[in-house]
Amino acid sequence: MTSWNLAGLRTKQALSRYSTYEIGGEARFVGTPRSQDQLRELLELAYRRGISPIFFGGGSNMLFPDRPDPDTLFLTTREMVDYKLEGDRLYVSAGLPMSMLAVIGYGLGIVDFDFTFLLPGTVGGGIYMNAKYFDRHISDTLINVHYIDLQQPSGVQTLSREACGFGYKQSVFQDNSSNWLIVGAEFKLSSTNRKAVSLLAIPELVALQEGKLPPNRLPEFASHFIGWMEAKEGERAEDSDLIPMRKIVQDRVGKMHFAYPSCGSVFKNDYSVGEPIGKLADRLQLRGVQRGNARISPVHGNVIQNLGGANAADVIELITHVQDAFDRHYGFVPEPEVVIIEGRASSLQR
Ligand SMILES: Cc1cc2nc3c(=O)[nH]c(=O)nc-3n(C[C@H](O)[C@H](O)[C@H](O)COP(=O)(O)OP(=O)(O)OC[C@H]3O[C@@H](n4cnc5c(N)ncnc54)[C@H](O)[C@@H]3O)c2cc1C
Structure with missing residues (x-):
């Protein structure tokens, strides 16, 4: 046995x-x-x-x-954390937290990854979703992605950026979600102003490889990275390399991203409609609507918060509520960005 x-x-x-x-x-x-x-x-x-x-x-x-x-x-794959710098190519494994890319960029003195600061999740999940912040995407500087295909599990395969089918919150990995497991990726680094430092000179990375992962809970995750940034500000006042990150802190904290457990935006925007989902939801006065212990954020109509003790069924009820309201008023059903995993209970099936 x-x-x-x-x-x-x-x-x-x-x-x-x-x-x-x-x-x-x-x-x-x-x-x-x-x-x-x-x-x-x-x-x-x-x-x-x-x-x-x-x-x-x-x-x-x-x-x-x-x-x-x-x-x-x-x-x-969150505990699979590895990295290697060769010339202008940075290899990172799937588990590297996306925010760590910003820390690496800062250590190397390049601006390539500052937008990933305080972006929750890992590089693998980011590639799957083509994670973005305003007009910058994780795929922008990607060279290729390494993955295991469960149909041929013996070896690691490589896909070039061009073959990854990246679009708005899209990648080819979503079409193969039950079989393709991303294990790592390579990024091309910009050379302008790059410092000649080894990755081993970035202590936060060494700690990560020793198994000291950043916290998963949003408040602690935010404190961890904001604490890192403030420590750097303490070491070098007026460090202009930290300005983009300071702006991200103001933006995300201002939008209460870390105040309650959530998955960020629940629905993908439908750009053919001309307005983001949050704005459309506001016109239907959906902010603050609550089911069980889940609530549509009072500051963002595309975020559902767990007020404490919410279950999946509460969130799904709210998702359905928004979809029905959009269907009635706007004639389309917004597509969830959050990945919903079905369980044993039929109550989880829509
Ligand atoms: C507060 C908050 C703010 C957010 N803001 C943003 C934002 O500004 N922009 C944005 O794009 N997203 C945002 N998100 C959503 C989320 O951070 C991203 O979608 C992120 O890319 C998910 O990464 P993850 O590792 O957590 O993936 P998971 O949530 O663990 O998984 C998501 C999907 O990716 C797949 N996946 C994960 N790892 C792998 C792998 N190794 N191989 C194959 N498939 C894999 C999973 O199967 C699943 O389908 C936010 C979330 C929160 C909580």
């Missing part, structure tokens, strides 16, 4: 611990590999036991079920 005693495998885990929504019931299996070897062993074990994997990273865009399917391995 196959043993379930494997490095990187945890049993009976509350998925709420792995999600910035802080929602999700107890999963029978959660895989947290730290290396590609551990990842392969977990996938092989799951395959042998007929358990299907569901991939995730930082869980900042996931709505986990209240009653997870016991025949699922919830597999996160």
Whole structure:
């Protein structure tokens, strides 16, 4: 009989611990590999036991079920943290927190990644979603993406940026979400003003590789990175390299991004409509609408907050409420950006 005693495998885990929504019931299996070897062993074990994997990273865009399917391995790449700098190419593994890219950029004296500061989630999840901040996207400076195809799990495959089908909140990985697991990516660094420092001179990166991950809960995540920025400001007053990050702090804290557990924007914008979902929701006076312990943010009509103890069913009720209102008033149904994982209960099916 196959043993379930494997490095990187945890049993009976509350998925709420792995999600910035802080929602999700107890999963029978959660895989947290730290290396590609551990990842392969977990996938092989799951395959042998007929358990299907569901991939995730930082869980900042996931709505986990209240009653997870016991025949699922919830597999996160968030503990796979590795990096390498070769010339003007930066390799990072899927688990590197996106905000760490901004820290690396600062260490190297380049502006390539400042927009990822305080962007929750990992590089793997960011590539899957083509994460963005205003008009800058994680895909902008990407060279290629390395992934494992579960149909051919023996080797790592590589896809060039051009083959990744990036668009607004789009990538080819969304078309292959049950089979393609991103393990790493390479970025091209700009050379202007680049400091000749080794990545090992960036202590925050070394700590990360030693397993000291930034906190997942939004308030602690924000304090962690804001604390880093303020420490740098303390070391070098008037450091102009920190100005973009200071602006991001003002913007995101001002919009209460970290005040309650959430997944950020719930719906993708539909640019053919001409206005963002939040603005359209405001016209229907949807801010503040509450179901159970979930509420549409009083400051942003496209954010659903967990007021404490909300469950997936509460959030789904609100999602349906917004979709119905949009359908009635505007004649279209907004597409969720948040990835909704179905559980055992039929109440989770829309
Ligand atoms: C407060 C807040 C603010 C936010 N602001 C923004 C914003 O400004 N811009 C923006 O774009 N997003 C924003 N988001 C959403 C979120 O940060 C991004 O979507 C992010 O890219 C998700 O990364 P993740 O690692 O948490 O992915 P997860 O939420 O864990 O997963 C999301 C999807 O990616 C897939 N995935 C994750 N890792 C892998 C992998 N290694 N291989 C294959 N598939 C994978 C999962 O299967 C899932 O379908 C915000 C979220 C929060 C909570």
